[in-house]
Amino acid sequence: GNSISVLDVANLTNLTYIHCGGNSISVLDVSNLTNLTLLYCYSNPISVLDVANLTNLAAIHCGNVPISVLDVANLTQLTQLYCYGNSVSVLDVVNLIELNTLHIYYTQIDFLDFTNLTKLNNFNGFGAKLNNTMNSQLLVDLDGHGLSNGYFQSSIFGGGSLTTAGQTAKANLLSKGWTIVGL
Secondary structure (H helix, E strand, C coil): CCCCCCCCCCCCCCEEECCCCCCCCCCCCCCCCCCCEEEEEECCCCCCCCCCCCCCCCCEEEECCCCCCCCCCCCCCEEEEEEECCCCCCCCCCCCCCEEEEEEECCCCCCCCCCCCCCCCCECCCCCCCCCCHHHHHHHHHHHHHHHHHHEEEECCCCCCCCCCHHHHHHHHCCCCCEEECC
16 A cells, blocks of 8 residues: 555565555466465456466455456465456356355356355355356355355346245255355
8 A cells, every 4th residue: 555556576485474455456467376375466457467387375455456367276385365356257266175265256257166165155246147046056055065154145147036946055055054145
């Protein structure tokens, strides 16, 4: 939040933590920072964010950053991903087995696979393009993981209601102490 417009960290390969949110940074080259574990670059006009090879990342907060692509498929250590308010339409989270928090609200994402996300207990997809079938499947997957006291917020893109399986999963999650908002 210091009105920084240039942040040249490309050669700081020992860097483990970047927190540069709320600035005017349009270029942030972190592609070679393989020791990076935390990246908070939210609310910046960054158009490209290449994190594909940063396999030590545990948390990414890139909300309100005008990116359209975010490749996190190989970031298996990731526990928190805040990727909201952008143009991302595809987000492959299937291998993110450590992920416990995922916020994708107000994105173009219309498909997610929670099958392997057995630790996910905090999800916000409100305003994404998730339809009734997708929301239902996400609830079914979460119910199958058996976690208690989680948080799920979403909306049904295009209207409609949850499928029968989705309604059952929602009831099961509520009985396990989950808070479910928007469905």
